[in-house]
Amino acid sequence: MPITVRRATTKDLETLFKIERECFTLEAFTKQHLAFLLENPYNIRLAAWKNNEIAGFIIGLIQNFNETRIGRVYTLDVAVKHRRKGIGLKLLNELEQVFIKKGVENCYLEARTDNVAARELYRKYGYTEVKQLKDYYFKGIHGVLLVKKLL
Numbered sequence: 249m250p251i252t253v254r255r256a257t258t259k260d261l262e263t264l265f266k267i268e269r270e271c272f273t274l275e276a277f278t279k280q281h282l283a284f285l286l287e288n289p290y291n292i293r294l295a296a297w298k299n300n301e302i303a304g305f306i307i308g309l310i311q312n313f314n315e316t317r318i319g320r321v322y323t324l325d326v327a328v329k330h331r332r333k334g335i336g337l338k339l340l341n342e343l344e345q346v347f348i349k350k351g352v353e354n355c356y357l358e359a360r361t362d363n364v365a366a367r368e369l370y371r372k373y374g375y376t377e378v379k380q381l382k383d384y385y386f387k388g389i390h391g392v393l394l395v396k397k398l399l
């Protein structure tokens with residue numbers, strides 16, 4: 249069954265929150281925060297569907313800085329049972345395509361230093377680690393800032 253990517257809406261909140269809890273522990277969004285992100289029409293909210301169920305989602309946003317537009321990947325989540333099937337890469341690619349259409353020059357994101365899967369995915373997809381973020385998530389839980397030039 250192919251993977252299709254559609255806009256995620258607040259109707260998907262329960263499923264997305266379940267996946268969010270599977271994906272993250274301490275740093276998981278609350279259901280309220282996720283609802284807030286889904287409601288904001290300026291955010292790019294995409295869900296990947298496989299076998300008639302949501303297998304993962306991505307949320308991105310665009311920020312204007314002086315004359316330039318930058319994109320940020322706010323979260324990328326793939327349900328455990330759907331991992332290593334290319335869904336993470338597909339969602340990232342779809343978000344980048346939206347960013348490119350909207351004139352975003354650079355895409356930024358953060359990942360936990362100990363998140364081997366995410367760092368490997370981003371490295372594979374052309375992201376460069378540009379800064380260590382000490383205590384970014386919590387005290388002792390560091391992050392790394394990554395960037396990819398899109399335009």
Ligand SMILES: CC(C)(COP(=O)(O)OP(=O)(O)OC[C@H]1O[C@@H](n2cnc3c(N)ncnc32)[C@H](O)[C@@H]1OP(=O)(O)O)[C@@H](O)C(=O)NCCC(=O)NCCS
Pocket residue numbers: 271272323324325326327330331332333334335336337338358359360363364365366368369370372
């Ligand atoms: C990171 C995550 C989104 C990857 O999603 P996925 O759909 O399994 O990833 P893909 O199948 O598209 O993998 C693409 C590539 O990323 C790398 N990768 C993915 N998972 C990996 C893992 N567990 N270990 C090492 N490399 C991994 C591989 O290079 C993989 O290619 P391959 O399968 O051909 O070897 C998923 O593991 C996840 O949701 N994790 C929890 C949430 C999270 O960490 N999100 C990112 C926050 S910054």
